[in-house]
Amino acid sequence: MDREDVTAILKDCGHFPEIGIDILVQQSLVTVDWKNKIGMHDLLRDMGREIVRKKSIEGGKEPSRLWRYEDVLELLKDNSTLDVKGLSIKMSRMDSKVYLETKAFKKMDKLRLLQLSGVQLDGDYKYLSKELKWLSWHGFPLKFIPADFYQDNLLAVDLKYSYLEQVWKKSQV
Numbered sequence: 001m002d003r004e005d006v007t008a009i010l011k012d013c014g015h016f017p018e019i020g021i022d023i024l025v026q027q028s029l030v031t032v033d034w035k036n037k038i039g040m041h042d043l044l045r046d047m048g049r050e051i052v053r054k055k056s057i058e059g060g061k062e063p064s065r066l067w068r069y070e071d072v073l074e075l076l077k078d079n080s081t082l083d084v085k086g087l088s089i090k091m092s093r094m095d096s097k098v099y100l101e102t103k104a105f106k107k108m109d110k111l112r113l114l115q116l117s118g119v120q121l122d123g124d125y126k127y128l129s130k131e132l133k134w135l136s137w138h139g140f141p142l143k144f145i146p147a148d149f150y151q152d153n154l155l156a157v158d159l160k161y162s163y164l165e166q167v168w169k170k171s172q173v
Contacts, residue, residue, distance in 0.1 A: 003036045005156040009133045012155055013112060076104035084108050091118030102127040125149035140164055 003021065010017035021038070024030040031039045049067060056063040065086040066072045072089050087108070091098055102123035105111065111129035117138040126148040133155045140162030145151070 001038055001156075003032055003038050005134075006038055008155045009113075012133055012153075073098075076100055083110050085110055086113040086115075087111060088113075088115040089117070089119050090115065105129065135159075137162070 007017040007021070010020070021030065021032070025032055029040070029044060033039065049065075052065055053063060053068075062083065063071070064083055066075060066084055067086075067088040069089060069091075072087060075084070089098065089100075098119045100119060100121055102121045102125055104127075106127040109129055110131055112131050112133045114128070114132055114134070115136040117136075119137075119139075120141045125146040128149060130150045131153060132150075133153060135154060135156070136158040138158070138160045140159045143163055143165045145164070145167055
């Protein structure tokens with residue numbers, strides 16, 4: 001992701017990214033290339049994810065970030081009230097498309113980061129969190145963004161490979 005986007009999102013979430021990113025670069029935990037893109041080795045990312053997962057299990061807490069397909073689907077099917085802040089569902093092009101009801105997101109009002117790929121949401125988009133800062137939805141299936149999707153807090157949107165033809169059906173203020 002672009003460093004400026006990462007900085008804006010983290011700053012809006014109450015963090016201090018200017019100092020933090022520089023420290024991570026100095027410690028060789030992340031890189032910033034000549035295009036100003038932040039990168040991290042897959043093994044380091046996976047290690048961080050495992051630490052977060054184990055910490056929540058051992059502490060008897062529900063996780064604040066979900067990325068494992070099985071965990072995400074279980075959460076959405078149970079209609080849980082978790083304090084999830086980040087959620088990722090990425091299906092490979094080989095897998096069949098996943099269909100989820102938007103109502104499953106109703107109780108996730110603290111969700112800030114949402115990453116979808118190969119996923120289609122059915123229902124009213126008003127159920128998606130009003131706290132979303134970053135939306136990455138590769139293969140967004142609609143021709144326009146629904147009017148009931150609250151976008152005022154979004155800082156970064158990535159709709160690569162989408163069917164989007166028009167941003168909004170009606171004029172927006």
